Amino acid sequence: QVQLQESGPGLVKPSETLSLTCTVSGGSISSYYWNWIRQPPGKGLEWIGYIYSIGSYNSGNTNYNPSLRSRVTMSVDTSKNQFSLKMRSVTAADTAVYYCARDVDRKRFDSWGQGTPVTVSS
Amino acid sequence: QSGLTQPASVSGSPGQSITISCTGTSNDVGIYNLVSWYQQHPGKAPKVIIYEVGKRPSGASDRFSGSKSGNTASLTISGLQAEDESDYHCCSYTRSGTWVFGGGTRVTVL
Numbered sequence: 318q319v320q321l322q323e324s325g326p327g328l329v330k331p332s333e334t335l336s337l338t339c340t341v342s343g344g345s346i347s348s349y350y351w352n353w354i355r356q357p358p359g360k361g362l363e364w365i366g367y368i369y370s371i372g373s374y375n376s377g378n379t380n381y382n383p384s385l386r387s388r389v390t391m392s393v394d395t396s397k398n399q400f401s402l403k404m405r406s407v408t409a410a411d412t413a414v415y416y417c418a419r420d421v422d423r424k425r426f427d428s429w430g431q432g433t434p435v436t437v438s439s
Numbered sequence: 440q441s442g443l444t445q446p447a448s449v450s451g452s453p454g455q456s457i458t459i460s461c462t463g464t465s466n467d468v469g470i471y472n473l474v475s476w477y478q479q480h481p482g483k484a485p486k487v488i489i490y491e492v493g494k495r496p497s498g499a500s501d502r503f504s505g506s507k508s509g510n511t512a513s514l515t516i517s518g519l520q521a522e523d524e525s526d527y528h529c530c531s532y533t534r535s536g537t538w539v540f541g542g543g544t545r546v547t548v549l
Contacts, residue, residue, distance in 0.1 A: 352538075361442065361543035362477075362485065362528050380536050383440055416484055423532060425475045425490035432484055 319344035321417050321430035329411075329437050335404040339417030339430060346370050346393065350420035351400045353391065355413040356432075363413075367420060368393050368400055407437045443468065443529055443541035450547040451519045459544045461512040461529030467539055469510040473532035476505060476514045478525050479543075485528060489514060516546070524548045 325337035339351065353365040366381035368391040381389050385404070393400040404411060414434050418426040444462040451457040461468065461476075468474055472492045477485035487496055489505040492512060502517045512531070516523055529541040 354540075361445075362530070362540040363442075364530075364538040364540060366537075382537060383535070420538075424473060425487045425496070426477070426485070426530075427487055427496065429484040429486070 319419060319428050321419065321428055323415060323417050323430045323433040325415075325433060325435070327434055327436060329407055329435060330439050331408055331437055332406055335402070335407050335411065335435060335437070337402045337415055337417075337433065337435070338399050339401070341398045341400075341419075346395055346398045346400065350423065351391075351393070352418045352420055352426065353402045354416045354418055354426070355411075356416070357410075357413040365389060365402065365404075365415075366391055370395060370400070409437050411435070412437045440467075440533060440535065440537060440539050443531060443539055445527075445529060445541035445544045447542070448545045448547065450549055451516075452549045453519055453521065455519050456515060456517045457519060457546065459514045459516075459527055459529075459546070461514070461531075461541050463510050463512075463531055463539070465510060466535075467531040467533040468507065468512050470534055471532050472507065474505065474507060474512040475530045476503070477528045477530065479528060480525050519548055521548050 320342045350367045352367040369378040388405045390403045414432040416432045417430045419428040421427045476489040479485040488499045492507045493505040
């Protein structure tokens with residue numbers, strides 16, 4: 318049973334870069350779609366983007382939510398079985414619980430991390 | 440991309456059936472049978488209960504069922520139980536190769 322765990326700072330200043338990492342255990346990070354999804358307080362879920370890990374290379378195909386594309390970058394580290402999110406120029410609107418999740422065969426998000434809260438405030 | 444449209448809240452009495460709608464467009468719900476539904480209890484991560492419109496993953500209750508007509512997908516909960524009180528989110532794959540969620544529906548068991 319694959320398990321995912323998010324990690325990163327819980328507080329980020331406005332205009333700075335939010336950086337989160339998701340560690341995958343119990344399975345390989347290769348050949349799956351790995352996603353970031355967030356949930357602002359009291360609101361619904363918002364898909365941020367995915368990275369598809371190709372073999373043992375630290376590269377992969379990515380696709381991002383059009384509304385966030387200009388500020389988001391995802392990367393993967395196969396040696397550590399981790400993937401990461403960087404979101405630049407954050408504002409208070411980026412305050413949310415951030416989840417990492419696995420997408421199986423483009424059909425569903427079958428495994429989720431527990432979520433990590435991030436607050437954007439000075 | 441705009442989010443999918445769900446009712447903010449739905450309620451029902453124990454034993455009843457309720458249906459939650461999820462309306463998208465011909466660029467997402469209407470074009471692919473890749474609609475999934477997620478149950479989320481307070482403070483917890485979402486959990487998939489329906490995928491590919493009407494399929495249930497292993498372990499999901501058979502009281503959950505899904506369907507789709509045109510640009511609208513639906514989740515039906517039969518034999519409503521207290522444990523079903525939760526938030527429910529629909530999600531669809533889109534023509535652009537991205538995913539889009541609905542705003543979520545709070546289900547209350549009266």
